[in-house]
Amino acid sequence: MAEREFSFWDKKAETMPRNEIETIQLELLKKQVENALLTPFYKERLTKVGITSPNDIKSLDDLKRIPFTTKHDLREVYPYGLLAVPHSEIVRVHASSGTTGTPTVIYLTAKDVDMAADTMARGLAAAGCNRYDTCQNMMTYGLFTGGMSFHYGAEKLGMTVVPTSSGNTLRQIKFMHDFGTSVTHATPSYMLHLHQAMKESEYKREEFKWRIGISGAEPYSEQLRNKMEQELGIEVYNCYGMSELNGPGVAFECQLRQGMHVWEDRYIMEIINPDTLEPVKDGEEGELVMTILCRDAMPLLRYRTRDLTHVITEPCACGRTHRRIARFTGRTDDMLIINGVNVFPSQIEEVLLKAKGVGANYLIVVDKKGDLDKLTVQVEVTPEVFADDARVLNNLRDTLKSEMQALITINPAIELKEPGSIPQAETKAKRVNDLRPKD
Ligand code: DLL
Numbered sequence: 353m354a355e356r357e358f359s360f361w362d363k364k365a366e367t368m369p370r371n372e373i374e375t376i377q378l379e380l381l382k383k384q385v386e387n388a389l390l391t392p393f394y395k396e397r398l399t400k401v402g403i404t405s406p407n408d409i410k411s412l413d414d415l416k417r418i419p420f421t422t423k424h425d426l427r428e429v430y431p432y433g434l435l436a437v438p439h440s441e442i443v444r445v446h447a448s449s450g451t452t453g454t455p456t457v458i459y460l461t462a463k464d465v466d467m468a469a470d471t472m473a474r475g476l477a478a479a480g481c482n483r484y485d486t487c488q489n490m491m492t493y494g495l496f497t498g499g500m501s502f503h504y505g506a507e508k509l510g511m512t513v514v515p516t517s518s519g520n521t522l523r524q525i526k527f528m529h530d531f532g533t534s535v536t537h538a539t540p541s542y543m544l545h546l547h548q549a550m551k552e553s554e555y556k557r558e559e560f561k562w563r564i565g566i567s568g569a570e571p572y573s574e575q576l577r578n579k580m581e582q583e584l585g586i587e588v589y590n591c592y593g594m595s596e597l598n599g600p601g602v603a604f605e606c607q608l609r610q611g612m613h614v615w616e617d618r619y620i621m622e623i624i625n626p627d628t629l630e631p632v633k634d635g636e637e638g639e640l641v642m643t644i645l646c647r648d649a650m651p652l653l654r655y656r657t658r659d660l661t662h663v664i665t666e667p668c669a670c671g672r673t674h675r676r677i678a679r680f681t682g683r684t685d686d687m688l689i690i691n692g693v694n695v696f697p698s699q700i701e702e703v704l705l706k707a708k709g710v711g712a713n714y715l716i717v718v719d720k721k722g723d724l725d726k727l728t729v730q731v732e733v734t735p736e737v738f739a740d741d742a743r744v745l746n747n748l749r750d751t752l753k754s755e756m757q758a759l760i761t762i763n764p765a766i767e768l769k770e771p772g773s774i775p776q777a778e779t780k781a782k783r784v785n786d787l788r789p790k791d
Contacts, residue, residue, distance in 0.1 A: 472505020475604025483510030497599025
């Protein structure tokens with residue numbers, strides 16, 4: 353049988369021997385440490401552990417001397433505390449939600465933007481996309497990286513990009529039909545929603561050129577991927593990323609779809625035990641920790657992603673030497689991902705604590721409405737408000753709704769409850785009830 357041909361963007365870089373990857377990692381790590389020392393935050397952190405010059409990094413093992421960086425740290429240095437180049441070099445800013453109202457921000461030079469696009473193009477080529485494809489990007493454009501960062505990578509590969517952004521499903525379907533869209537980029541929940549709407553539309557499946565769906569930004573199971581592939585008649589590729597690491601495309605599945613290749617000449621990955629903070633054994637599950645090597649504007653050393661996964665130790669038959677990680681199994685914090693948007697319970701609490709008339713207890717309920725996630729916040733009100741007329745309750749509901757939407761960008765349903773009606777936990781209060789099926 354003839355050997356299967358796999359598609360590449362930069363075959364040399366993607367298939368280089370492991371020792372070459374490590375040589376590049378060491379060289380780029382030194383450069384990152386040099387940049388980091390230009391920021392007051394890292395200068396203090398690194399000096400404390402005896403690293404005052406890039407020459408203190410002699411081997412990749414020295415990475416372990418560097419303290420971890422967390423989302424909390426990024427909030428502390430908001431907005432520009434990790435700037436390692438003159439501000440005039442910055443051409444783009446992105447942000448993602450923090451645990452409170454303060455977002456975590458990243459900034460990029462023109463070279464950084466190009467590197468991120470190149471990394472994304474690698475992933476898209478690995479998934480079998482090419483310049484003859486028309487790609488509809490259904491992720492939100494704006495501060496979220498799923499829009500523009502993906503867009504630049506898709507253009508770099510030479511695809512025709514249709515930047516529809518999220519929502520407006522009937523228009524999405526019309527454009528997919530009229531433009532001959534062959535590749536889509538959407539969250540898994542939106543893919544299913546889209547498919548349902550497509551079945552109910554005036555078009556027939558055969559009238560579409562849809563062949564590939566790139567899906568990420570939220571966890572999904574292998575069963576859900578299989579369901580999407582069968583029902584939609586396309587290949588579905590998992591794509592991982594986070595805004596702090598330049599957005600989507602940090603890790604991407606190749607055409608074999610057995611785990612996501614992490615581009616190790618651009619990121620150093622570690623998997624640690626989240627309790628002991630020590631590295632786990634090869635192939636064991638733990639928290640992914642990443643050091644970015646492909647960004648000048650903003651260094652990020654040993655960043656705790658909070659995402660749980662493991663390294664697939666066997667080499668991939670596609671020929672890529674960059675190791676793969678498995679589907680994520682959860683997080684080590686309480687972040688919820690609702691239709692691809694990150695939400696921390698603490699953000700909801702922040703709004704409730706500020707509002708007048710809110711009682712002792714609340715409960716965040718996440719459920720499915722059709723294929724999409726639905727967020728409901730049940731809130732006990734004070735006895736005074738409860739006894740007041742309907743107008744007062746309606747005003748409170750509207751205020752909570754609009755303040756939460758402003759902070760978390762999604763629109764929650766607010767259910768106001770009688771005082772004492774939400775069961776009081778005996779020990780730790782249960783603030784979140786996630787009723788979504790696991791697959
Ligand atoms: O979600 C970037 C992205 C956009 C990735 C489009 C893929 C596609 P953030 O908003 O910063 O960035 O959220 C990052 O989302 O820490 C994971 O918990 C989760 N996540 C992202 N991709 C996956 C995936 C973007 N493929 C957070 N599987 C991460 C599971 C994912 N979880």
